[in-house]
Amino acid sequence: MPRLKALVAGAGIGGLAAAVALRRAGLDPVVFEKADETRERGAGLLLGARAVAALNVLGFSEGLGDISVPVTAGTLSSWRGAVLSEVSVPSGSRRPGADSVAVHRADLHRLLLDALGDGVLRFGAECRGFRETADGVSVELAGGGEERGDLLVGADGLRSAVRAGLHGLSGPFYRGYTAWRGVAEPGEGLVPWGTGFESWGRGARFGYVHTGRGQVYWFATRNAPEGGEDAPGHSREALLGMFRGWHEPVGALIQATPQPAVRRDDIHDRDPLRRWGAGRVTLLGDAAHPATPNLGQGAGAAIEDALALAVHLAGSGLVTAALRRYEGERSGPTARVVRLSRYAGVAGQLESPLLRRLRDGVVRAAPPAVKRWQLLLLLGYLPRGAYNYPRKPYPEAR
Numbered sequence: 552m553p554r555l556k557a558l559v560a561g562a563g564i565g566g567l568a569a570a571v572a573l574r575r576a577g578l579d580p581v582v583f584e585k586a587d588e589t590r591e592r593g594a595g596l597l598l599g600a601r602a603v604a605a606l607n608v609l610g611f612s613e614g615l616g617d618i619s620v621p622v623t624a625g626t627l628s629s630w631r632g633a634v635l636s637e638v639s640v641p642s643g644s645r646r647p648g649a650d651s652v653a654v655h656r657a658d659l660h661r662l663l664l665d666a667l668g669d670g671v672l673r674f675g676a677e678c679r680g681f682r683e684t685a686d687g688v689s690v691e692l693a694g695g696g697e698e699r700g701d702l703l704v705g706a707d708g709l710r711s712a713v714r715a716g717l718h719g720l721s722g723p724f725y726r727g728y729t730a731w732r733g734v735a736e737p738g739e740g741l742v743p744w745g746t747g748f749e750s751w752g753r754g755a756r757f758g759y760v761h762t763g764r765g766q767v768y769w770f771a772t773r774n775a776p777e778g779g780e781d782a783p784g785h786s787r788e789a790l791l792g793m794f795r796g797w798h799e800p801v802g803a804l805i806q807a808t809p810q811p812a813v814r815r816d817d818i819h820d821r822d823p824l825r826r827w828g829a830g831r832v833t834l835l836g837d838a839a840h841p842a843t844p845n846l847g848q849g850a851g852a853a854i855e856d857a858l859a860l861a862v863h864l865a866g867s868g869l870v871t872a873a874l875r876r877y878e879g880e881r882s883g884p885t886a887r888v889v890r891l892s893r894y895a896g897v898a899g900q901l902e903s904p905l906l907r908r909l910r911d912g913v914v915r916a917a918p919p920a921v922k923r924w925q926l927l928l929l930l931g932y933l934p935r936g937a938y939n940y941p942r943k944p945y946p947e948a949r
């Protein structure tokens with residue numbers, strides 16, 4: 552049987568993971584990326600345990616181990632440093648080699664890119680739309696080119712052109728706050744190894760985690776009108792002003808970050824879709840289910856999508872049926888991430904002193920079992936049984 556040709560729009564973590572997974576499942580992927588070069592830099596990523604398990608199935612356990620740091624504990628504090636909750640993952644919930652990890656985005660991107668092989672990825676190739684025929688689908692590229700394949704995966708992010716082709720143009724929702732991210736090199740001892748932290752202030756949060764090799768990834772959020780910008784080259788100074796008076800090492804981490812390594816993004820999401828794709832076209836990652844980053848699971852969910860897509864397509868004669876099964880499997884869990892993440896953002900970005908006191912009191916008084924459950928959810932350890940991949944034999948694993 553001839554190999555299926557899979558067109559993948561977008562070379563973010565989702566698109567690259569999909570291309571690797573599809574290739575390992577016996578398909579021929581081609582990835583179209585509108586940027587002229589890889590853009591993943593200047594930020595870290597928390598990868599939930601399920602995403603790590605998916606990467607292990609794809610053969611990355613060693614490579615990921617080399618570039619990541621396990622995260623097995625978390626502390627939630629007030630902006631003054633008063634601890635609201637401090638928990639670690641119970642050993643019974645952990646699976647060797649599939650802990651939640653923190654990683655530098657550029658390292659993960661490189662790991663996936665290196666596994667793709669030559670000739671799979673085309674930079675400077677913007678997908679504008681697609682056209683489906685009885686026996687295939689063609690992607691239309693900016694500049695007039697066209698490429699035909701057996702299926703199309705829209706992994707082209709928050710403002711996906713493939714999604715617009717399927718569902719029409721409608722904007723993502725701005726959720727009322729902006730995020731800054733950076734990678735600091737603060738020297739030994741400033742942030743305890745293997746722990747994750749978040750601190751809550753008035754309409755603002757700050758969190759940080761080790762990504763290895765002496766680097767600490769941090770993120771900051773603040774309520775702000777949509778579309779705001781920092782004066783060019785002055786994000787770090789702006790942040791030092793915003794987070795003045797917060798407990799250490801917040802200020803020290805901002806100080807220890809080179810200005811070019813700070814990036815700012817408005818936070819958006821979209822309501823979950825009832826139906827992701829149609830015919831030979833499907834969606835993956837942020838193109839399908841963009842979530843606010845409060846649970847730190849967007850990239851991890853894209854990796855889980857990638858594996859599920861490949862598992863359903865492996866050895867399947869009927870492309871359209873395999874795509875619908877993939878969507879059926881992934882739409883429920885990803886919709887939950889979108890909704891829970893949105894609620895977590897509302898709670899985390901509260902401004903009212905009364906509501907904040909109430910929130911902090913509830914968090915502080917929560918029984919240890921509830922606190923542990925929250926951490927497990929955040930680190931992607933739930934639901935139980937999520938490690939059962941592959942559901943059916945994966946070609947290379949046979």
Ligand SMILES: Cc1cc2nc3c(=O)[nH]c(=O)nc-3n(C[C@H](O)[C@H](O)[C@H](O)COP(=O)(O)OP(=O)(O)OC[C@H]3O[C@@H](n4cnc5c(N)ncnc54)[C@H](O)[C@@H]3O)c2cc1C
Pocket residue numbers: 560561562563564565566583584585586595596597598599676677678679706707708709710711712713730731732770816835836837838844846847848849850851852853
């Ligand atoms: C502040 C912040 C913190 C976050 N932290 C975490 C975290 O800790 N853990 C986690 O798992 N997730 C996190 N996320 C979410 C995560 O970044 C995203 O969910 C993830 O990057 C989505 O990957 P993707 O490949 O689906 O999309 P993207 O990363 O957006 O990639 C899409 C790619 O498609 C390309 N593209 C776009 N349009 C076209 C087109 N028309 N044709 C061709 N190419 C196109 C783009 O250039 C891009 O390379 C965070 C997000 C934010 C904003």
